[in-house]
Amino acid sequence: MTQAQPKARSSLLRNGDFLKFWGGETLSLFGAQVTTLALPLTAVLEFQAGPGELGLLGFAQWCPYLALALVFGVWVDRGRRRPMMIAANLIRMVLIGLVPLLAAFDQLEIVSLVIITAGVGMASVLFDVSWMSYVPTLVKGPENLVEANGKLGATSAAAETAGPGLGGLLVSALTAPIAMAVDAVSYLVSVVTLSLIKVREPRPERPETRRRLLPELAEGLRWVAGNRYLRAIALIGCFCNFLTIANNTLFVLYALQSQGFQPSLIGLTMSLGAIGGVIGAAFSGRVLAKLGVGRTYSAMVSTVFVGLVLVPVAGGPLPVVVAVFVLAYFLMYGGMSVANVVILSLRQTITPSSLLGRMTAAMRTLMFTGGALGAPAAGLLGSVLGLHGALWCIAAGAGLMIVAVVLSPVGRLKEMPPAAEPAS
Template sequence: MSGDTAGTVGAPAERRDAPPPRLWRNRDFMVFWVGEALSVYGTQITALALPLTAVLVFEVGPEQLGLLRFAQLVPFLGLALLFGVWVDRVRKRPVMLGANLSRLVLIGLVPLLYQFDLLTLPMLYALAFGVGVATVLFDVSWMSYVPILVKDRRSLLEANTKLNATLSSADVAGPGIAGALVSAVSAPFAMVANAFSYAVSVVSLLVIRAPEPPPPARETTRRLRTELAEGLRWVFGNRWLRAMGLVGCSCNFFLTMVQSLFLLYAVRERGLSAAAVGFVMGAAAVGGLLGAVIASTVVRRLSVGTAYRVSVSVIFLGPLLVPAAGGPQWLLMSLFVASFFLEYLGGSVSNVLIVSLRQAITPQHLMGRMTAAMRMLLYGGGALGGPVGGVLAGVVGLREALWVAGVLSALMLVPIVLSPVGRLRTMPTGPDDMPA
C-alpha cells in the first residue's frame, strides 16, 4: 500500500463552500428511506428468530448453528460478483423489487411449514440460503441506487447517516421485539413480522416517481469475464478500497464467529432465556443508534482518517469482553451488553463513513461491481466465521473458542493503524477528488 499522505484536491473552491442540498425535501429518497427502515426492522427480528428456531426447535449444536449462518452468507462469496455485473447493466429498482418479493415468500414459508409440521433442518438451511441469495441481490442494487436518488454526491454522507440511523434504531428495538415475539408465539411464527415488513418495502419502491436513467450503452459486445475483471481491478487496484475491504472481511469473520457462538454460550452455558438474549442485543444496539447520531460530527471533528481508525478499532476490541464476562447475572449481562455496545458503536460510525467514501470515489458505471466485490469480501468473511467458530468450539469448547476469537480480533489493530484510509483528511466529492 502506498504511504502517500492524503488530502483532497481538484474540487472547485466555490463548490466546496456551497452546502449540498438537504434530503428532507427529496421525496423519492424519503419514500425509499421509510420502506428500507421498515424492512430492516423486520430483518432484525429474523436475525434472532431464525437461529433460535434451529436452537429451540431442532436443538442444534455449534457446528450446525455455524452451518446455518454459513448458508445465509455464502451467496455473497459465490454470487456477489456476478450480480454486480448484472446490476451495472440494468435499472436497479426492478431488481430490488424482485429481491424483496423473494425474501417475503421465503421468510413467510418458515412459519407456514412449521405450522403443518413440514419444517426440517435441511429445509431451514435451504430457506436461509435462498434468503441470502435475495439479500445479495438487494444489497448490491440499493447501494448503487442511492447515488441515483441523491444525485449530488456531497449529500451521500447525509443519506448514509439517515439510512444507518434507522438500521441502528432497528438494532435497538429489533432484538427486544424478537425476544418477546419468540417467547409469545415461538421462533418460527415471529418471522411473520419480517415477511410483512418486506411487503411494505415493495410498496414503497413501487411509489418512487423519479425515473431511473438506463445504464450507458456499450459500443462493443459485453463479456462477463471482462466486466468482472474491470470491477475487481477497480477495487483491488485502489488502495483505499483494498484496505477497507480487507479490514472489513476480517471484521466480519471475527464478529460472525463471536455472535454465532454467543447465542449458544448464553443460552446453554450461562442459562439466559430468549428474552434475556434479546434484551442484551437490544440494549447493546443503543451504541449503534448513538454512533449513527454522532457519525457526521465525528467525521467533521476528527477528520475522515482519524474517525476511521478510532471507530474500526473499537469494533475489534469488543469481542474480548464476551469470554471475560462472569460473576452475578447482572454483571454478566452488563459485560455482554458492553461488548456488543462497542461493536455497534464503532460499526455505526465506520459504516456511514466507509459506505459514503466508497460511493464518492467510484464512477457510477462501476458502482454495482464495486459494491458486489466489497460485499463478497465483507460477507465472505462472515460466511467463513460461522463454521470456523463452530468447528473450533467443538474442539476446544465454547468459552475457549470465544477467547481465541477475541484475542485474534484485538490483533487487527495493527493493520488498522497502518491503513492508508487513516491518512485521509476530508471526504472526497467525486472519483476525481482523491490524492494521487
Template sequence: MSSSELLDRSGQQAPEPPRGLWHHRDFRRLWAGQTVSLLGSRVTELALPVTAIMLLDAGPAQLGLLNSAQYLPVLCVTLFAGVLADRVRRRPLLIAANLGRASILTAVPLLAWLGGLGVWALCAVAFATGVLTALFDVAYQAYVPSLVAKEQLVEGNSKLQASRSVAETAGQGLGGTLIQALTAPVAILVDCAGYLFSAVMLLRIRTPETPPVRPDGARSSIRKEIAAGLRMTLHSRLLRVIMLHASWYNLLWDIVLVVFPLYGIRELHLGPAGLGVIIAVGSLGAFGGALSAGPLGARLGVGRTMVLGMVVASAATLLLPLAPGSGSGTGHLLLGAGYVLNGFGIAVFNIHSITLRQATVPAELIGRVSATFRFLTWAVIPLGGLLGGLLAAAVGPRAALAVTAGGLTAGALVFLCSRTAVRS
C-alpha cells in the same frame, strides 16, 4: 475528503435541493420501506431456527446447515448480483427482490399448515431468500447515489444505519413476542408484510433513475464484467486499504461472536437473558454512531472519521476479557461498555466507508465494486467461526477473547497509520 466535498461527478443537478433528507420525499419513502423490512427480517432470523427446533426437532448439525444456507448465497451470487446491478436500473431490482422474498417466505407457514414442512424445505427457503437478499443489498448501495445528492450521502447512509441499529435491537424482541403469540411459522408472515411494504414505498418513488450507460457502448461477458469490478477495487489504493482492514475486522469479529457466548455463560455465568442484554446494547451504540457520523465527518473529514471509527470499535473489545468472573456490576459495566463502544465505532466506520465508495467509484461500476467489496470482506467470516472454536478449545474463552482483541486493536493501529485512508 470532507462531507462537503462529495460532489456530483456527472455535474447534473441533484433531484431535489440539498435541504436535508427530512425534506426529501423520495428518500423518506426509501428509508421507511427499508426500516420496516429490516424489522421483519430480524423476526425471520429468529423464527427460522425456532421453527426448526420446536416443530422439526432439529439438532445442532441441522441448525448449522440452516445457518449455512442463509449465508452461502453471499459467496455464490454476490459478484453476479453486482453485474446485474450495473446492467439494468436498480429500483426495479429492489422491488423484484422484495416481492420475491415475500412470496418465498409464505411457503413456511403454508407447508407447516399442510404438514409438509421439513428441515430441507427450510434450508431451501433460507437459501432462496438469501439469494434475493444478496441481490437487494448490492443494488441498494448502488441505488442510493442516484436518489440523493453527493453531499447528502453521509446523512443518507447515517439514517439508513440508524434504522438497521434500531431493527437489530427491537427486531429480536419483536420476533420473540410474535413467535410466542402466533407460533414461529406464522410470525414469518410479518416479514412478508414488511417486504411488501418496502416494495410499495419503492414503487411510489418519483425521482427518475438514469438508465445505466456502458462506456464502450457494448456489453461484455459476465466474467469480464466481474473482473472489471475486481480490478477497480484492487487497483484503487484507497478501496484496497479499506477492504483489507474490513476483512481483517470481520475475520476476528466472527471469532468474538463464536467465543463470547461461551465466555459469558460458562465463565461469567450471565445466563441467556443477561447475555442477550449485553449483546443488544451494541445496537444502541451503533444507533449513537449513526447519529454522530455526519457531525464527526463534517468536523474531521470522511477519511479521518472512518479510521477513528475502526480504532474505537477494535480497541473496545479489549474490555471484554477484563470482566471479573463473579457476575459483579463491574463486569457487566465492562462488557456493556465494550459492546456499546464497538457498536458506535463500527457504525461510524461503515457509514463513511460506504460513502467513500459511492462518491469515488464511477456510476457504471458501483454495483460491481459494491459486490466485490461485500464478497471479499464476507468470505473470511466462515473461517473466523472455525478459528474461534479452535482457539477457545486450545486456550479457553477468556484467553481466546484477549488474543482476538489484541489482533483487532493491532489491525486498527495499522489502519490509523495508513496515510491513504486518513487523507481520503
C-alpha cells in the same frame, strides 16, 4: 447565509423519493432483525442445534455473497437498480413466510431451514448490491451522500436496537417460526414503497462492443484491488466480518447454555447494546467533521474489535454478565455504525457511476467471504475448544486486527479524496 445552512441540513427531509426509500428500508430492517434472532433460536429450540449446526446455518446465510455477488454486480451495472430491489424483496418475503407456514403443518426441518436461509441470502445479495448503487440516483453530491448514508445508518442502528428485543418477545410469546412472519410483512411494505418512487432511473448506455460477463466482472475486481483505499477497506472488512460473524454464531448458544439466559433476556441484552449504534449514527456527521475521515475510521473500527474482546471476559453474577455483554455490543454497534457511514460514503465518492454495482459487488464478495467462513470456523472451534474457548480465540484475533487498522492508509485521510477515473 443564515437561511442557506438549515436548507442544506434538511434537504433530504424534503426529498419525497428518498423518504419513501428510507421508510420502506426502515420497516424491512426491523423485520430482518427479528429474523436474525429468530432463525438461530428456531434451530436451537426446535431442533436442539449445536455449534456445528449453527455454523452451517450461518454459512448458508453468507455463502451467496461468495458465489453470486460479483455476477449480480455485473447485472446491476447493466440495468436499472430499482426493479432488482423489488424482485429481491419479493423473494425474501415468500421465503421467510414459508417458515411459519411449514411450522404450522409440522413440516419444518433443519434441512429446509438451511435451504430457506440460503435462498434469503441470495436475495439479500441482490438487494445489497442494488441499493448501495441506487442511493446516488436519489441524492446528488458528497455532502448529500454522507447525509443519506447517515440516515440509513441511523435506521439500521435503530433496528438493531429494537429488533432483537422485539424478536425475543415475539419468540417467547409466539414461538420462533411464527415470529418470522413479522419479517415477511415488512418486506411486502418495502416492495410497496419502492414501487411508489417517482424519480426515473436512467438506463445505462449500451456499449458499442458486445458485453462479456467475465471481463466486466474482472473490471470491478481490478478497480477495488487497484485503489489503495478500497483495497484496505476490503481486507480489514473481511477479517472484521469473519470475527463478528464467528462471535455472533456462538453468542446465542453461549448465552443460553453457559450463562443461563432466556430468549427474552438475549434479545434485551442485544437491544440495549445496539443503542450504541443509534448514538453513533446520530452523531456520525459531527464525529466525522471533528476527527476527519481517517481518524474517524481508525477509532471506530478499533472500537468494534475492543467490543469483541469483552465478550469472553464476562463472568460472575448474572447482572455483571449482562452488563459486560451490553457494553461489548454497545461498542460493536456504535463503532460499526459510524465506520459504515465513512466507508460507504468514501466508496461512493471515489467510484464512477458506471462501476458502482461491480465495485459494491466486489467489496461485498471480499468482505463477506470473511462472514461466510466465520460461521463454520466458529462451529469448528466451539466443537473442539468449547464455547468459551472459541470466544477467547475470536478475541485474540480481534486484538491483532487493531494493529492492522492503525496501519491502514484510510486512517491517514483528512477528507474525502476526489473521484477517480478507471483506467482505459
